[in-house]
Amino acid sequence: MKFLRYILFPIVPVYFIITWFRNKLYDYNIKVSKTYNLPIICVGNLSVGGTGKTPMIEYLISSLKNDYKIATLSRGYKRSTTGFQLANLSSTASSIGDEPFQFYCKFKDDIYVAVDSNRQNGIAALLDLNIKPEVILLDDAYQHRKVNAGFNILLTTYNRLYFKDIVLPTGDLREPKSGANRADVIIVTKCPEGISNLDKELITKQIKPNINQSVFFSSIVYSDTVFSENSSKKITDLKPFTLVTGIANASPLVEFLKTKGLQFTHQNFPDHYNFKVEDVLRLEKNDLIITTEKDFMRLKDFEKLKHKLFYLPITVKLDNAEQFNNLLKQFVKP
Incomplete structure (x- = not known):
């Protein structure tokens, strides 16, 4: 390359x-x-x-x-839909994009999350809402x-x-x-x-x-705790695991985990990777999977991974x- x-x-x-x-x-x-x-x-x-x-x-x-009243407006990279979409309870990472879906999951009670590749059109649609941002x-x-x-x-x-x-x-x-x-x-x-x-x-x-x-x-x-949909674990308590990433640069995360003395293997995918069934079949063979919050949005709906999939939050x-x-x-x- x-x-x-x-x-x-x-x-x-x-x-x-x-x-x-x-x-x-x-x-x-x-x-x-x-x-x-x-x-x-x-x-x-x-x-x-x-x-x-x-x-x-x-x-x-x-x-x-x-x-x-805040609204986020993103393009919705690699989403399956087109045009303006306002996130709601039926939204998924596939329908609005992984990053907007992450915003929605974390802040849905406080903000609007919208996607539209045409930002002028997206802003106009947001300003047409009954309660405007x-x-x-x-x-x-x-x-x-x-x-x-x-x-x-x-x-x-x-x-x-x-x-x-x-x-x-x-x-x-x-x-x-x-x-x-x-x-x-x-x-x-x-x-x-x-x-x-x-x-x-x-x-x-x-x-x-x-x-x-x-x-x-x-x-x-980095948080000192990893989270699944219904449980959490302290990083210090983690047994050997598989790190799964589909982000632009996983190096800082890998280095952080190494500094904690953790034992893991790393499966690295392209940024915004759409995980396929065959990927999940390989991943489910692992006892514990740690991933990023963005990747968690794309993986959490695979039933076979639910009990073993955790994400590590980050803040600025x-x-x-x-x-x-x-x-x-x-x-x-x-």
Whole structure:
């Protein structure tokens, strides 16, 4: 795969020009972004792959849900349905996508969870509800410039910083690095625990934020407990198990489990993998399966796995959280 990326390098300038030109059309209002009269917060990235959008959306939900009626709007990647879908009791990971289904399972009593590949259409449908949302969170919509989000949060991972990368197909960037200029906040995610102030200062200098941009650093916090649909186990009590992942980058999770001295084998699947019956037949031979919360949403309905399937939750720990929350509230406050 890496070799193929290298031989496709001549396409890089073409991709760069196309995406750069598209952005300029929006920058100069030749193509028009639609603005709305309610707070819309966009969480996204410049690169493909996992940068921690899902835990960041959950952080925002937790921060705002007690004071505002929140709606999340996602594309619903790899879902079996089309058009606008509002999550309800009959929704599944297949019908609305694994990440939106995760939001719904965790926060269904507090928020709306919707999917629509056309974000303008999705927002219009949300605003047609009898009880309208007061804040909309756009998941993975940084390049969806048909909507003018009032507050853009750009995520970049500590181990794959966007300013060290190039655009597709040789690199991982969806658009040129200059796209970072649209962000109100840039968050360096998945930082090592105890990242030094010197390291943060160096990265911030390399980012070169504009005067109106703030840079924050976050890390992943793993729970000390794994959960099934009706039980839980302390990590320290886990017997040898099989780790099953279908996420963009499982390395941080694998390293965390190793630091705990746990014995496990790892079965790694592609990101957003749709598990098949034959996969389940192989997995059911294991006595204990640990997976991510996102993968749990796609596996939990397989009856043969219910008694042995557990997930490990994660949360985001944000440095200077008070400063970030103040910026957030200043934007959302009417």
